[in-house]
Structure formats: structure tokens, C-alpha cells
Amino acid sequence: MKSLTLLPAVDVQSGQAVQLTQGIAGSEKTFGDPLAAARRWQDAGAEWLHLVDLDAAFGRGSNADVIAEITAAMELNVELSGGIRDDASLERTLATGCRRVNIGTAALENPEWCAKIIGEHGDRIGIAIDVKGTKLAARGWVREGGDWAQAVDELTAAGCSTFVVTDVASDGMLTGPNIDLLQQVAARTGAEVIASGGIAQLDDLRALRELVPLGITGAIIGTALYVGNFTLTDALVVAGD
Numbered sequence: 001m002k003s004l005t006l007l008p009a010v011d012v013q014s015g016q017a018v019q020l021t022q023g024i025a026g027s028e029k030t031f032g033d034p035l036a037a038a039r040r041w042q043d044a045g046a047e048w049l050h051l052v053d054l055d056a057a058f059g060r061g062s063n064a065d066v067i068a069e070i071t072a073a074m075e076l077n078v079e080l081s082g083g084i085r086d087d088a089s090l091e092r093t094l095a096t097g098c099r100r101v102n103i104g105t106a107a108l109e110n111p112e113w114c115a116k117i118i119g120e121h122g123d124r125i126g127i128a129i130d131v132k133g134t135k136l137a138a139r140g141w142v143r144e145g146g147d148w149a150q151a152v153d154e155l156t157a158a159g160c161s162t163f164v165v166t167d168v169a170s171d172g173m174l175t176g177p178n179i180d181l182l183q184q185v186a187a188r189t190g191a192e193v194i195a196s197g198g199i200a201q202l203d204d205l206r207a208l209r210e211l212v213p214l215g216i217t218g219a220i221i222g223t224a225l226y227v228g229n230f231t232l233t234d235a236l237v238v239a240g241d
Contacts, residue, residue, distance in 0.1 A: 017030070161191050
């Protein structure tokens, strides 16, 4: 069986590493220097880093300098998310040297643009599918959009190679990933599906690893690492043994 790729998360707000609960502004727990966090995950053996500019995602500012500094300091693959909604912001983000850019709100508000940039940049573009019930969530998850299944179908047809799927209700809650949602997304696309939200224990990673043959190939881990539910070293063993 192929390994499950793990992507430890560093979410940046006001220059600090934080973790939100269900993506709600004001719910954050702060964990200090984001560069130190990123180096900690790299030193533990991570091959990918999930790096998010929360202020840009919420449309209330930017941590672009911090994000660029972290990306430049990493030897692993970095995927960047947060506030990338047009050609200018996309080019700035790609210029950091990141391996992949995740497009969230723009996928919902401008699917034609998403199709265009997938055509131009291929697998350097991932699409973040953030789900509340059956609907897409947008702009820092403060409002709802269209049906997630339609978005997956349209963007798969456009050539999207990676979907990052977050169940908003699970995010930061340590209640386990939404396996049903992940399987439903994987069944609609030949793209790789990365699970995000709810991972709380090593058994959650074992369950996701069983789904790798279905196309659920990666998992983003945030709160569980920061609060010490398990170590990244142990998680990498579970994901790859």
C-alpha cells in the first residue's frame, strides 16, 4: 500500500502560528513563532508543509513577508493558502518558490479563472474544497456558496490534480475526519484528495491510510500536533508503515 502523505500545518495570523476552531475568527490558540514551528516539522521528517495566511484569507491584512520567509527557509515542499484570488496575488505566491498554491474562495467566485490557471500552471494549483453540510464555504468560512459536488465536477473537468477537502464542522475540533465526505469527493474525481480537519489521533491516520487506494492520498495535521496528542515522528510511521 502506498504511504499517506502528511502535511503538518502552520497557520499564520498577525505574525504568529495559531490554530482556529471551525475556522472562526477569535477562536484561535496561539503557538508562537511560525518559522520555528515550520522548522520543527521539517526537522521531524515532514516532506510537505501546509502554510496558511489567515489574515489574507479573512481579507483583513497580510503576512506575505512572513510567509515568504518561511517558504524560502524550507527544504521540503510547501503548499500555500490564503487570499489568492487574482493573477497578481497568484504570481506573488508562486514567486515564493512554493510547490503548490491552494485556491479557495476564488474557486467558488470565479471558476473560469480557476480553470485558466490550472491550464497554465498544472499541478502547482490545488483547489481547497471547504464544506459546510453540502455547501461550499467561502471568505474565511463566514458565508456559504454553491454545491461542493458541482465544483468538484467542474474543476476536475478543467484538469485539477489536487483537492484539499475540509469539513468545516470538524476543523480544529479533534473529532476525527469526515470519512464519508472524503470518500464522496474521491468517488467524483481522479484527482488526489487531501484530507483536512478533525484529525485527533493516530487511529485517524490509520483509517485514512486505508483509503489511499481510493485516491485519498494525504492528510493535513494541525491542532493534534500542537496540543501534543501525538508526535509527527509517530504519525509518519503510521502513515508509511
